[in-house]
Amino acid sequence: MTLLRYALATLLALLPVPGAAQEDIAEFGSGATEMTLMSTTDIAIIAPVMQRFADLNPDLLLRYEQWGSNALFARSRAACEGGGQGAPADAILSSAVHHMVWLVNAACAHRYVSPRTSALPPVRRWRDEVWGLTEEPAVIIYNKRALGGAEVPRSRFALLDLMREAPEALRGRIATYDIAASGLGYLFAHSDSLEASTFGAMLEGFARVDAVATCCSTEIIRGVADGQYDFAYNVLGSYVASVAEPDVGVILPEDYTLILSRSYMIPRGARQKEGATRLLDFLLSAEAQGMLAEIGLVMSADADEHGLVPSARRLIALSPSLLVALDANTREGLFSIWNNAFSLGGSP
Numbered sequence: 001m002t003l004l005r006y007a008l009a010t011l012l013a014l015l016p017v018p019g020a021a022q023e024d025i026a027e028f029g030s031g032a033t034e035m036t037l038m039s040t041t042d043i044a045i046i047a048p049v050m051q052r053f054a055d056l057n058p059d060l061l062l063r064y065e066q067w068g069s070n071a072l073f074a075r076s077r078a079a080c081e082g083g084g085q086g087a088p089a090d091a092i093l094s095s096a097v098h099h100m101v102w103l104v105n106a107a108c109a110h111r112y113v114s115p116r117t118s119a120l121p122p123v124r125r126w127r128d129e130v131w132g133l134t135e136e137p138a139v140i141i142y143n144k145r146a147l148g149g150a151e152v153p154r155s156r157f158a159l160l161d162l163m164r165e166a167p168e169a170l171r172g173r174i175a176t177y178d179i180a181a182s183g184l185g186y187l188f189a190h191s192d193s194l195e196a197s198t199f200g201a202m203l204e205g206f207a208r209v210d211a212v213a214t215c216c217s218t219e220i221i222r223g224v225a226d227g228q229y230d231f232a233y234n235v236l237g238s239y240v241a242s243v244a245e246p247d248v249g250v251i252l253p254e255d256y257t258l259i260l261s262r263s264y265m266i267p268r269g270a271r272q273k274e275g276a277t278r279l280l281d282f283l284l285s286a287e288a289q290g291m292l293a294e295i296g297l298v299m300s301a302d303a304d305e306h307g308l309v310p311s312a313r314r315l316i317a318l319s320p321s322l323l324v325a326l327d328a329n330t331r332e333g334l335f336s337i338w339n340n341a342f343s344l345g346g347s348p
Helices: 003-013 043-056 069-080 097-105 156-165 183-193 199-208 217-225 237-243 273-283 286-294 320-326 328-339
Strands: 024-028 033-039 060-066 091-094 130-132 136-143 174-177 212-214 231-236 248-251 257-260 263-265 313-315
Touching (some): 033 069, 033 273, 043 273, 043 286, 060 273, 097 320, 136 237, 174 183, 174 217, 183 320, 199 328, 231 237, 273 286
Parallel strands (some): 174 212, 174 231, 257 313
Antiparallel strands (some): 091 263, 130 263, 136 248
8 A cells, every 4th residue: 555545545444434323232221311422442342331321221222332442533523523424422432542632622512520430540531521531552463373472472572573573474474554544553553653662673574574454453453363373463452352262372561551531421412421421430430440340341450460560551531632642743654664564455
């Protein structure tokens, strides 16, 4: 893909897309009052949490729409600006947190304060208009049949050494998100670019082994499980946990591990703001947080369980600094160097 096509793909991701549609829909409860949650989280993963909310709120019917992150951003932006098609969301839950900060900054959000939202640390709430509900690591995964024991790289530096020492063995065998197609993939790449000690070297290594940038978490994880890839880089750990492939190993990089807090926003134009605030407070409750931990969306606070020392955690804070990720010059620069490193299209 040429740099021009990359730039166009990125620009289109920021514009209203009338034809973009939800990927899946589910309904929870049977109450007389309908509210809509638009989310990037797979329904299959979060359904038990949504059903519990519906059980506790019998007056509501929760319509859950699953979207891709770029399409959800375009849809939410259009709704905020008075355009687009269809009814507005009553709440939005997205892993592409830079999109959410953009929407808040553009005055698209409804402000809300409660004891539970106020209890969140500052890095997980901004202006009382967007809230981080989860803690999910970006991990390296590997095929256990292909590697084991001392061969498994526990840091980016170790993975770099492996790509330098055995480029032919790894040719076409490493995958990651296509940042033009995935808002989450772009966010992780941008966050990595701020870690100057390894980012350039990682891209050089990916170029050396003809790494593959491809579409989706499920596709990438399945590719590692099936042996199509030996490694995948910067995969959201919660999705790995939900798929539960026995042949897929997980590495939390010891040099640093990015931690994403999936974020929730109530649009300014929401029709059921009261229902949306009830859902927010429920998702921040001890019961819901426990359920989210069980399905892998909340990382254990016990370092002994995952081996990650506190100094290696890099929580992606909900703050205006994320707006830099959507700056035109920043995007153009990142896409330019990314284009030189990857073969796109989903296959080696």
